[in-house]
Amino acid sequence: MSTHLDKFSSATSLLTGFVLCIALSNGIVATSDKPNIIIIMADDLGFDDVSFRGSNNFLTPNIDALAYSGVILNNLYVAPMCTPSRAALLTGKYPINTGMQHYVIVNDQPWGLPLNETTMAEIFRENGYRTSLLGKWHLGLSQRNFTPTERGFDRHLGYLGAYVDYYTQSYEQQNKGYNGHDFRDSLKSTHDHVGHYVTDLLTDAAVKEIEDHGSKNSSQPLFLLLNHLAPHAANDDDPMQAPAEEVSRFEYISNKTHRYYAAMVSRLDKSVGSVIDALARQEMLQNSIILFLSDNGGPTQGQHSTTASNYPLRGQKNSPWEGALRSSAAIWSTEFERLGSVWKQQIYIGDLLPTLAAAAGISPDPALHLDGLNLWSALKYGYESVEREIVHVIDEDVAEPHLSYTRGKWKVISGTTNQGLYDGWLGHRETSEVDPRAVEYEELVRNTSVWLQLQQVSFGERNISELRDQSRIECPDPATGVKPCLPLEGPCLFDIEADPCERSNLYAEYQNSTIFLDLWSRIQQFAKQAHPPNNKPGDPNCDPRFYHNEWTWWQDEKASSSGTIGVMKVFTLLVVFIFTSSCIN
Template sequence: MAMLVSLRDNASIIWWLTVGLAGFMGLSSAASVKPNIIIIMADDLGFDDVSFRGSNNFLTPNIDALAYSGVILNNLYTAPMCTPSRAALLTGKYPINTGMQHYVIVNDQPWGLPLNETTMAQVFKKAGFRTSLIGKWHLGMSQRNFTPTERGFDHHLGYLGAYVDYYDQSYEQKSKGYIGHDFRENLLPTHDQVGHYVTDVLTNAAVKEIDDHGSKNSTQPLFLLLSHLAPHAANDDYPMQAPEHELAQFGYIQNKTHRYYAAMVSRLDKSVGRVIEALARQEMLENSILLFLSDNGGPTEGQHFNTASNYPLRGQKNSPWEGGLRSSAAIWSTEFERLGSVWKQQIYIGDLLPTLANAAGISPDPELQLDGLNLWSALKYGYESVEREIVHAIDEDEEEPHLSYMRGKWKIISGTTVNGNYDGWLGERVTSGEVDPRSEAYEDLIRNTSVWQLLQQVNPGKRNISGLRADASIECPEPATGIRPCLPLLAPCLFDIEADPCERSNLYEEYRNSTVFLDLWQRIQQFARNAHPPNNKPADPKCDPRLYRNEWTWWQDEKASTAAVMNHFSWLLMGILCCLTML
């Protein structure tokens, strides 16, 4: 009898141990589940062109709902142009350390992100993620090895070069007479989407990626980079494009180009809503990190301008000023302890690789020598005390050498771009007349979006929308030191960005012989001495799409068709004969 009791007791103990172990294993397994990481990147979006900054010229209700539900990144810095910015995002390094610092890759130039650099996609893929790029690449296409599916992405649908037409997906280089189709699924050109608006095409592809992933009940986490064309201008003859029904909403905007810009941003805003709806539909939302940002400031004027506003910041895209470097960004995750807040910590686009990797329990190999910092804990708990050093740009180009560097509140600019044409305050905020009619019931508009409602279901809580909107707005108070001009082509400029975010008071003369300036200047020289030489290479006429069935392709790996070569040379011969006749 005693033995039966003992056996019964032992069985009971074993049962409880089994249940406890199973529970522990379940908790351990749940804790080890990696989050899906979804990055939505706009192209050339102005700092003030998301309405959570305070502008009522046109509204972005879905982006705003994401921002108010999550954390507004008030000081996210990027590189000032597309290629350097994307290189920094994917490598976690300053462009000066990868040779990507000078200008952008033009489609006819045979260079790209060095093949010995490890990308964010490779880091996440190695950790078991499915990796997908939808949209723009712009990190090299002259060799197949430069392209997305050779650099860690399991899947790519989109274009390889700088931009395309919104409907026929062509890229035209008018000065060279080149025009060709640039749109692929993985390694194969696809014309299936010709005639469809590319913002919708990319959104549909992202939604399909999410639906496919969710329908398979995959335990594999998803890393999705939705890299939009919008609102970048298209080819020069027809730069601003939007569906007519989208355009019709903005008839109150008098300037035609700006009306198209508003419609292009509006379509981008709808894309954000559709992606979040897809994540919710597939029950992936709660275990996802969502990030929205722009690759750089918007171009108000000049090449490929789209009327973007970086108000009240100085400068624009392709400049060393805040208007070229600060991105309007927001991030959401159930891990954050201060959802519904404005985070004022300085963060660099190169920090996103180690930060998001840490969020997924990944420790990047120290041999990668990342410049980016892991700020996940600071972001998760809302700390704002990390003093961040950021090399915005060091470009020793002979024609326009310039640099832009920041440490803490101090920022140095020396030299500039485009002869200083973008050195002023170029974007203005519309405060009367051309105001979005929906702004009269702004808070109701935000609360009625699917984005707001879906994120509230996951993380219910009170949000002071008006307070957050005011806190995310940048004010430019009269500097205590008064207005002190900066002429960066004549001498360096020094700014206290905390007190003077609009760069109106140059403190160089006051601090030029101080340890504050001299220490910063010495650090800049150290970076410049160790910089990787720029990878830029001269244009290669062998890129001509006419040689490759009118496709932009990796021409250094392709064999041009004989007929195309003969046709190419016949055109050259005709040109020569024409010139001789004129002589």
């Protein structure tokens, strides 16, 4: 099997080389006036698990330094689970419009992001960027065509499925008895990194990517998507994993699971520092946009729970509430006129494609019909006046139909997940166990290399205490009083500006009003036009035991080797034709 894959990979690399040469000769590759774009995405990080929100339970000084130096995105909305969130990021579309709205892709399921969808990576690569994905994919692995290097990324180092063990890079699907290795360098499975902690491994790969890019003084800008595993739980038999020396820093935390969670987040925080240091060493900071976010809220309870906290928000991952949908995020660029600020504009993860494209002078093809809005000007100048409509989720699954929709300050919820198990206020802010470094919090942040490096290229005083206060989410008693929402019994309506913790259900007061009827009509319009979910049941042919204990694109592997040989023959004829034509001309 590996022989055929190696041949295919070599063929692909050679063809890529031909295409790049043609692009260079025609002046397609962009010059360095386009900004480098670095996106660092955490997996299942709780809203309150970055200390710039105000918690002192465990600190994240590097992420905080990035936030205070740049712009804190106080209202960045994501999808409630991994697969739909990543689909929205890469397509600029609501998951309901790509069929990615229901649950996630389980490793044994033969489906993925539809091949007719254009990804952010494809758009940036077509406009001269080198594109690199490090870490998690989770948008399909059953066919090779679903995987990252077939969807616009020049390189992928990481795993294709939902998650892996932090050291063995294996994924175990216990309910089916499947267990296999899932880690690749582009199309080739690699065991070179077994035994290395994945967070550090991906960090080192990001640093090397930046150093290679800088050392070549490339006129080709860099698009780097660093999709961390951290702090997602690993396999069920050993979900919480971190290096011993990192865990030892949090001995003051009595709960072992939470101690490990703090260590996992801490290692993630160090990764952010290492990436920014690498950009600084290569003198790339001045012309870079750096974004940090989480793909969805943290799981406090239930499957893959980690003690993550979305305090003070309601709900958690895989629910229709704010605790699933709001991401703690920050962005930095020298282009911003209000560095050191808290931006309260609502922004959706699907807006990032057109917004970052605009920053690079790229206009996506209108034929793509993006749902995302270009908010670059608003972000650049600090405007907060765009009324954003966001379809968080419309899932008409028979077992648990539910929806969550926001327009401006109004939010509608109907139905829920898991019979309402995640409908409460699950996370809390721990105040009895405090990080010893908290007594010198501001000094800690100001002494990070992140702070020092960013200050060198973006001057200006920052009031850390004031910014930390502004980024807190407060939940005062609603002026309308506490009015319960029971989404399994009827719709709920919230004024999310006045009531971000979703404590006062206003449906009874507004159910016959123009406000609610207009919202409900809009929801029904979206539901009627929604793409059917792409989900498919598990396929036993995926079993890694059939493929040398590797998770691989089993639908392709089932075909005979003649398929690969046929591809090679076609490729050889193509190369001969190109070469002959160039000689004749």
